[in-house]
Amino acid sequence: xxxxxxxxxxxxxxxxxxxxGRGGKTTNVLHIHKTMSRQICGKIVTIDTKGDRTLFFxxxxxxIGKVMGLSVRIQLYTVxxxxxxxxxxxxxxRGVDGVVFVADSLKVQQQQNIESLxxxxxxxxxxxxxxxxxxxxxxxxxxxxxxxxxxxxxxDEMEHDLNRDLGVPSFPxxxxxxxxxxxxLREVSKKMIRRVTHKLRDGNY
Amino acid sequence: MNLVLSRDSIHTLEKILENELLCNGxxxxxxxxxxxxxxxxxxxxxxEDILPLAALSAANFGATEKMAQMIGEKDFSLLxxxxxxxxxxxxxxxxxxxxxxxFGNDVAIGLIRHGSNKAAEKIIxxxxxxxxxxxxxx
Numbered sequence: 001x002x003x004x005x006x007x008x009x010x011x012x013x014x015x016x017x018x019x020x021g022r023g024g025k026t027t028n029v030l031h032i033h034k035t036m037s038r039q040i041c042g043k044i045v046t047i048d049t050k051g052d053r054t055l056f057f058x059x060x061x062x063x064i065g066k067v068m069g070l071s072v073r074i075q076l077y078t079v080x081x082x083x084x085x086x087x088x089x090x091x092x093x094r095g096v097d098g099v100v101f102v103a104d105s106l107k108v109q110q111q112q113n114i115e116s117l118x119x120x121x122x123x124x125x126x127x128x129x130x131x132x133x134x135x136x137x138x139x140x141x142x143x144x145x146x147x148x149x150x151x152x153x154x155x156d157e158m159e160h161d162l163n164r165d166l167g168v169p170s171f172p173x174x175x176x177x178x179x180x181x182x183x184x185l186r187e188v189s190k191k192m193i194r195r196v197t198h199k200l201r202d203g204n205y
Numbered sequence: 206m207n208l209v210l211s212r213d214s215i216h217t218l219e220k221i222l223e224n225e226l227l228c229n230g231x232x233x234x235x236x237x238x239x240x241x242x243x244x245x246x247x248x249x250x251x252x253e254d255i256l257p258l259a260a261l262s263a264a265n266f267g268a269t270e271k272m273a274q275m276i277g278e279k280d281f282s283l284l285x286x287x288x289x290x291x292x293x294x295x296x297x298x299x300x301x302x303x304x305x306x307x308f309g310n311d312v313a314i315g316l317i318r319h320g321s322n323k324a325a326e327k328i329i330x331x332x333x334x335x336x337x338x339x340x341x342x343x
Contacts, residue, residue: 002207003242007215012242045257047264056268059241059260075241075260091267095240199207 001095002196010071013192014095018120019102020112021053021081024141027175028102029058029076032185035178040064054080057092067193068200074189081116090123098135098192099124100184102175103162105142107151114161135191136168139184144174210244214331218245225324226306229316232291233307236298236328237263244302244332262305266295285314296321298328 003012017025026046033044042061048054058078065072079089101120103113121131140158153161155172163170169187173180210218218236222245226234233248235255241263246255270280284295294306294317304325306317 001238001240001242003238003244004207004209005215005244006210007212014240014242042253043257045261056264057260059257061256075256077241077260087271091264091271094263094267095238095242196207 002097002192004070004196004200008071009069010073011067011193011196012073012075013097013196014075014077015098015100015188015192016093016096017076017078017100017102018089018093018116019081019141020104020109020116021083023081023102023104023109023113023116024173024175025078025081025102026054026058028100028139028141028173028181028184029060029078031175031178031181032062032076033060036062053082054078055085056080056088064189068197072189072193074192083115086119086123089119090126093123093127096124096127096129096134097196098137098188100137100139100188101162102139102141103158105140105145105152105158107153110153110157110161113158117162131166135188135195136166137184137188137191138163138166138168138170139173139175139180140170141173141175141180143172144177144179208238208244208332215245217331218328219247221324221327222247225320225327226317229320230312231306231308231317231320234324235259235305236332237303237305238301239263239267239303248307250307258305262293262295262303266297266303283318294318294321296325298325298332302328302332304328 017028019025033041040063045059047056060076062074064074077092079092101117124131145152171180171184175181222234227247233250235246236244237259238244241260243256243259269284273280282297286293290309292308296304298304304321306321308317
């Protein structure tokens with residue numbers, strides 16, 4: 001749910017990083033927190049297990065500038081990717097305004113990517129949101145492994161598996177090195193803000 | 206669903222928090238939705254602490270709702286966490302909104318519960334009318 005506070009002249013929107021376990025969702029958010037100025041970036045919250053797996057979610061608020069005279073605050077969340085935590089994923093998806101789907105480029109993760117995307121579609125449906133309507137961007141993470149001996153999926157394979165029906169923007173990335181992290185965030189933020197401001201301009205508020 | 210609150214509505218919400226809770230010695234009080242969005246707040250804590258608290262409060266409420274359902278309840282409409290010096294009280298305003306109150310040991314829990322109930326009664330019509338009149342849809 002985007003919330004517009006006319007006293008503070010502020011838009012608040014919720015962005016969720018979704019995807020299979022160990023795909024790099026938390027690494028994206030940690031990179032943003034590490035590299036963004038403190039004026040833009042608020043306090044990060046992570047609830048994880050001893051093994052550094054996300055147990056509940058990560059949270060990071062960002063103030064990213066002004067649109068139509070309104071300050072824009074985006075709240076970044078990640079979900080736990082592990083299959084058994086679906087109730088938690090549904091909880092984090094409540095009131096979502098935009099999604100980054102972080103897919104894992106490892107060949108062995110091909111099926112997990114597809115299942116996680118299917119799970120996103122189902123969970124959005126439970127929130128009465130169509131995956132075709134919500135601002136969505138795909139990120140193909142761990143592309144840096146292309147130079148290693150570890151088998152990875154080609155860009156075309158990932159597009160075929162995940163994006164042939166959706167046709168949304170997709171970005172190659174290495175969240176660990178920071179490549180593609182900001183390109184992904186910029187694109188999904190643009191889509192989210194455009195959606196809110198269109199409604200404002202059309203007088204739907 | 207989207208929510209837009211006018212300057213006047215936000216001002217009224219802040220006044221309710223002030224009159225029913227803050228003037229009774231509460232450190233901070235804020236209204237959130239179940240997605241963790243901060244709707245209105247007042248008190249001593251800086252915004253950089255309130256935003257993560259809002260997200261965690263919504264998650265806390267959501268998690269205990271699941272626990273409630275496992276024992277045959279719809280939800281727990283009231284939660285209370287007691288610390289050594291600081292305490293947090295959560296109460297459900299309606300199905301979409303939660304009132305969170307932070308207070309020290311010098312304030313009686315009964316006063317918080319009473320103030321939260323009175324505040325919720327006054328908050329509901331404001332948020333409900335805004336929802337009906339001003340919401341865009343996904």
